[in-house]
Amino acid sequence: MIRTRGFELAPWQAEAVEAWVGGTGGAHRGTFEIVTGGGKTLIALACAARAAERDPELRLAVVVPTEALARQWQAALERYTNLERPEIGLLGAGGSANLSRCRALVAVLNTAAKQLPAAAQTAQPLMLVVDECHRAGARTFSRVLDTKADYRLGLSATPDRDELDESGQPLRYDEQLVGQGLGPVVHRFTLRDARVAGWLPDYEIHHHGIQLIDEERREYDKISRQVDDLADELRSLGFEVGRVQQLQRRGDEVAAVARRYMAAATRRKDLLYRALERGRVAHQIIEEALRADTARRVLMFHERVGEAKELYEHLRQHLTGTSVVLEHSRLAARTRVAALDAFRHGQAQILVSVKSLVEGIDVPEADLGVSVAATSSVRQRIQALGRVLRRRFDGSAPRKHADMHLIYVAGTVDEQIYAKEDWADLTGEGANHYWRWSLDPEKAKERMPESPATPRPTEEQEWERLGQRAPDTPIQWHGMLSGQEYSVDTLGTVTNSSGALIRNPQHVASLVELVRGRPGGRFRITPAHRLVLVWGDGLNGVLPYVAGQLLKPFEAEPRDALPSDDGGPDPSTLTPGTPLRRQVDKNGGAFRLRQKRGGVIERRLPGGLTEFARTDEAAPAELVANARRVLEGWRQLFDRGIGFFVSSDGQAWYLEASQRRFLAYVPGGFSWPS
Template sequence: MTARVDPRSWVLTKTPRDWQSNALKSWQYAFQGIASVVTGGGKTTFALMCMQVFRRRYPTGRFVIVVPTLALVDQWYVCLREDLKVLDDSICVFSGEGRPSNFNEVNLMVINTAREFASKASEQHDTMLIVDECHRAASRSNAQALKGNYKATLGISATPEREHDDLFDSVLVPALGPVICRYEYDQALRDGVIVPFDLINVSTGMTAEEQKKYDDATIDISRTFRKVQSGDVSRDYLVRKLQRRARLAATSIQRIPVTIRLAERHRNSRLIIFHENIDSAEKILEILLARRFSATIYHSRIGAELRRDNLRLYRKGLFSALITCRALDEGINVPETDIAIVASSTGSVRQRIQRLGRVLRPAPGKQRARIYTIYVSKPEEERLVKEAGKLTDTGEIRWMHSALRKSG
């Protein structure tokens, strides 16, 4: 006779990896901590394992899961239902699109909404707080989402430490606990958790007009730097000038034909193309469609329903190429994607790690991933050279020059 399974029992459908089992022991010691795990390494599954442990200790407990974007809300919802068998009526979602009148056993919250509701959910209940992409929760406003009376806390991120401030130590660690594990690219590659990958860095030039504006901006930055040193202007003023120069490079028109040329090489692959500028992303889509690519786009100017449909259809394989801006730096899980073209990017190390992670998840028949990065300026090249020095043991790194004729 088959034993009757309680429909409200939670069953993890994935086999834990060694790092997850070891990290769980560390987390159980104090029921708190931050897991620093490479994108694609299994952060969400680890969080589900911690939830199971908490639920066994506090059977009537409650969960608050804080995420930075609606895309991650959707992904978490699917993981809870499919990977842990949480019933639909045990989950509620708090976001700008809706705020339930009552809390549930599992409460998914976009961080903007969590600032107001997370602490209320922990009142009079044994509650566990989970913060996904926890580096996003350290700002003065977002830190409101970390307040509450919690029996357990967990932060997860590929890059929990912050690049330009000390808020990791002063905000995240006091609220969530110390780093309890680190799972990096080299470990994930050895374990088969991510596929081997090649980095191909492709240089091209700016137009004569673009180069002149860039050079003028560089001269202006040098003057401003001297003024900062003498105390005549603030460092923030210099940063704004550096950002304006970076935008000049990021929007160079030459990036578009190089992107199209690379996409043509991989017409039969699953492609994701990143650009910093929405208008440029739209132009890339227009050209690809004219060349009979099965392509779609995802960015913040598109209505929510169409945006989600585009993403869903790409995930199902009905589109072979997806062009996007920053909206999908975090929160997209499409293991079948094997080619990424970074048409333009910021200098953020975190953004770089997130974008690499979009194509490194394994999938049936997927042997290797390839990431092209187009660059036009010296600062971009210097960042890529520095990166290459750190990743020599994880994959092949090649440098290419795309000789497009400069024009005025």
């Protein structure tokens, strides 16, 4: 039976175990959202021991994203459980063990996704632990969640992913692939919680704004103009840049623009990662730190292998008497292991890493971190911070003091990270220091009085400002623009950014009109309180307003939500405005009814041209009759123009308040001048 040894959980960690066990009867599934350095490994082992009390023959499968983390788990299992080395197998990272020959198996995610579901069928009872579980939500890796296991546990400092359902609606964690596969978040212990609880060592965070050299600045400005132009083009097509990842998968003009936008944004990101000043400033930060304390243990993070290698070679040449090692995914496994071991055991003082060390690796010896280049992801910054904010558990060691240095390019999109998160609130009011560096190496860095950007209030902060209730009349929204974007047309039909129909639009059309002064437009719904945010004219241009609140979440209509047309009523017997209860397609085309000349049916032609359906006597009589039936039905129902569609079986139909309604029966369609 698996048992633990050599450690004792803190009270909050023990509470996490009890939350996972689930009380009487026991759920034995769920996810821990625990700050980096919060002891997720030990908590997971304690959960495994509790499961083994229930099932003494329990086997354990631990899935991790990287080879280095796999070896760390192997060492932890050997040190903190009663399992002997032969009982702990490795799958991936050069290992080919399986559960038939070992009690615990540590598997690297890409290999586990391919092999573990089949291997686990006969290795029961089983506990599945997925470390850094947000990584398992990727399409390539999600098969690992199919592993048969009665006991399931997810571990991550940031488990939630930006995941949408097939209709384009945002999913909560417990609705996402990982949340469904492992269970909902049953215990949280965030960076803020850890700070308040005194769990972290003493620390300071330094933010360094560097400059682009003239040539880099010219190239940056050129690419930025391209990015802005493509963003404007996307908006003109009715789509927001925030959904560009999903838009790329469409098969139309929108997808082509989205791909060009992504390509330009990637070129700009690469230029910022390669900024020459990053290396110079990183070197100077380390020199100053080692001058003050020669015993500092330094972790350096970069986003690109090439630049990391250059930095590594530069430090080796110029830091006399200081041992520097390099770790990245393109190195041989043996070389990577040797680098990590040398750093852990003090044979190397500086470890330069590319991405892989950001997640999971436990190196409490590190007390100085330098993020030379990083993405704009708040998650990645928190993970990097966690590498040096790990506390020491050796009671005889002096209290650890850690410093983290974050390098960004001032005056560029690199600064956007500071608009996404209030770092003073997250890490403590006095812990953050901001610096600006000159291109002139002879000039000292300048202390800045505050963060380069001020984040907008969170939704919760705005909710408090509103008195925890939606306003009776629209008022300006000062908070972050979070949540899913939607569109409502002039007839009150709501669609999401993927074009899916919202079945319960509620009163949102009137709220949008209240702000805009006219029907239709785009709006957002905030994730926590379902507040309706609408853009309207203000004293300083177009501003967001909170117009009201939804009573319940939007529901997107799934594909094939309606029964097929087979067996439906004869369309020739329907009257204009009749709700349609069966499927209707748009294969006959999309058109508009306009009020010019007493009423016309318009369709668009290539090149932005338009033409009108014929109603003159020279056109085919049956097609003229179709056009006249549409115009007559429209005049009965509306005093303004609308859009409508024609199905393959000849039904002209329209949408009103997200309801499909019959307009006229038009077999054969219309006659056109062209």
